[in-house]
Amino acid sequence: MIKSSLKKLAVAAGFAAALLPSAALAEYPEKPITMVIPFGAGGSHDLNARVITSIIPTYLEQAMIVRLTPGAGGQKGTQEVANAAADGYTLLFTHNYVDMLQQYVENLPYDPLEDFIPIARVNYAPIGVVVRADSPYQTFEELVAAAEKDPGGIRMSHSGNWGALFVPAAQIMKERGISLNLVPYKGGGPAMQALLSGDADVTMGFPSTLGSQIESGTVRVLATAGAERMFDDVPTFAEVGVEGDVGFMHRVLVAPKGTPDEVVAKLTTAFEALVEDKTFVRMMGRLNETIDLVDGPGYQKMREDQAVAYKELVDALTK
Structure with a gap:
């Protein structure tokens, strides 16, 4: 009789757990995160990403793995992330030209402003x-x-x-x-x-x-x-003799549209801690790179401004 009652309780508990939202069962992240870079090996994005992914596990308690997916001027890797599940486990490490300019010179299979949520602008660099x-x-x-x-x-x-x-x-x-x-x-x-x-x-x-x-x-x-x-x-x-805003690249981490707010918040908090990490600061210094974090909402405003500026730039360069 006691065994039967315990069995019924176990079944009931299992059924109740199945009804709970997944977030209640496992807190993000519960497995490694993939950072897709839509460029080849050895470039500045690759080098910056290696520093980021060596330190960020301290603040996410999971590994972040770099995957290089070059092709079509950055579009191949970007489309891969646009089509990925919006669960925070596939992110895109891109830059402002691919993110906001290409839409004016290519028929893209994704909409940069509609299909991605910015997590952070990590830094910028002069060429x-x-x-x-x-x-x-x-x-x-x-x-x-x-x-x-x-x-x-x-x-x-x-x-x-x-x-x-x-x-x-x-x-x-x-x-x-x-x-x-x-x-x-x-x-x-x-x-x-x-x-x-x-x-x-x-x-x-x-x-x-x-x-x-x-x-x-x-x-x-x-x-x-x-x-x-x-x-x-x-x-x-x-x-x-080359005036104006020429030659600056903003390195940006974005996630697929629909990524839950709590996941975005966890990533944002981790990157805020990352840029204060002494080891990270030292390693970025060895690369001669800046550290200048802008959060998602801040970069979203920058993206909207960039969209206007880049349309004017493309018009000027192609006419």
């Missing part, structure tokens, strides 16, 4: 124009002069059409009235390797990808974005 150390171009002006003499003859490797390297190059060409042969690769890492191997004459890069190359003496920086010089002997874009 630099670089050549190999043995390049005949000692200065930016020498590169411009060579391009004027031989329009389309100088090969510039970049990370994909209308991406983080392509757009500044297009802006520079427009401002200085020159033509470069823009050759796409699957990310900033492959673009840099094309330069180093001699397949390209010039490329661009961000602090995390340039640091080791500068230290080893394999590249020369000709100009950098920003109002202030990154290097004492290297001019800014403004100093070489």
Whole structure:
């Protein structure tokens, strides 16, 4: 009789548990999280992500795994996340050009503003124009002069059409009235390797990808974005006649639309703790990268502003 009663209680308890919402049974995250990067290996996103994913488990109590999914200028990986379950286990680590600009130059299979929820803008980075150390171009002006003499003859490797390297190059060409042969690769890492191997004459890069190359003496920086010089002997874009908001990449983490509020909140809290972590700060410093967190709502406002600015930019570059 006692065994029968206990059995009935166990069945009843199991039935009641089955009726409870899943959140009551397991708190997010209960398994590793995948961070999809829609670019190739060795680029600035890849390097920044390796630092993030090495520290963030401390604040999520689960691993975060990087998955590189390059292709179609970032669209392949972006679509993968747009189609993923909105459960917080598949996130996209992207940047402003893919996130907000591509919609004006491509028929995308997703809507950036409608299909994603921003979690955080982790940081931003200014770009630099670089050549190999043995390049005949000692200065930016020498590169411009060579391009004027031989329009389309100088090969510039970049990370994909209308991406983080392509757009500044297009802006520079427009401002200085020159033509470069823009050759796409699957990310900033492959673009840099094309330069180093001699397949390209010039490329661009961000602090995390340039640091080791500068230290080893394999590249020369000709100009950098920003109002202030990154290097004492290297001019800014403004100093070489390229004015305006040129060459800044915002690194952004987004989730599929419909991701529960409590999951977004957990991720936001983890990233707020991450940027204060001393080890994270030290490792980002070694990459020469900034730390400048903007939360989801803050970046959503930035996205809306970017959408307007990028439409004007595309119109200006394509007309």
